[in-house]
Amino acid sequence: MDEDAKVYVISVAAQLAGMHPQTLRQYDRLGLVRPARTRGRGRRYSMRDIHVLREVQRLSHEDGVNLAGIKRILELEEEVRAMRRQVEFLRTLVDPRRRVFRADPTGNVVADRLSPLADAPRPRPRWVPRQLTSGPTRRE
Template structure:
């Protein structure tokens, strides 16, 4: 787990760092805007990433005039963009012209098959659909 994702702040400390009242953090948690980790006793523990998100929520609300439903949607879309960027980066790591075949496995995920000579056999055995094959 990265340092910025380590739960380390109790609600009062996180509220101070974000410049908010603790009750605001509780409301945001109920709304699903920022969901901190919980201790065994159900106490909230905020990470540095959570505090940064709280600050962004405050900025969008106060400076941009976005309502909480809009902020929630913005945060969801940003999260989706980050997930897709990680997938693109992962796929780029496997691209070597003339050496890779990309397929979709049974779950619909894109996977790379390393060697074209084996790719035909692997694709046939897995039942995957070839999405792209480099020209020979």
């Protein structure tokens, strides 16, 4: 079964989480857990919600974290998960063999040897010095 499927009514979710249903209502009001709602406004919890409820209980009882702290911890954990998903998505888009630029050890941006542009012929400058002692002249 899908861990995100919102199928458990509040009494079953409370039993699975080892809490009183009123505690789940309070956590919903505080935004610690966001169950889905039925048309009749009944709460439906997923297995993921139940895992979060167990984590809230563990942080509260074992680590002594207050509910405001727990809410912030859960928000930060979600941000980290979102960033990891974004990094993984970006990794699927970027092929390191096609990298065009990189930073050298001094921090300067340089064309990468693996880049198709690194080996491409470069256009000649519009001016070339006639001699080292004389200034640049324009080519016609």
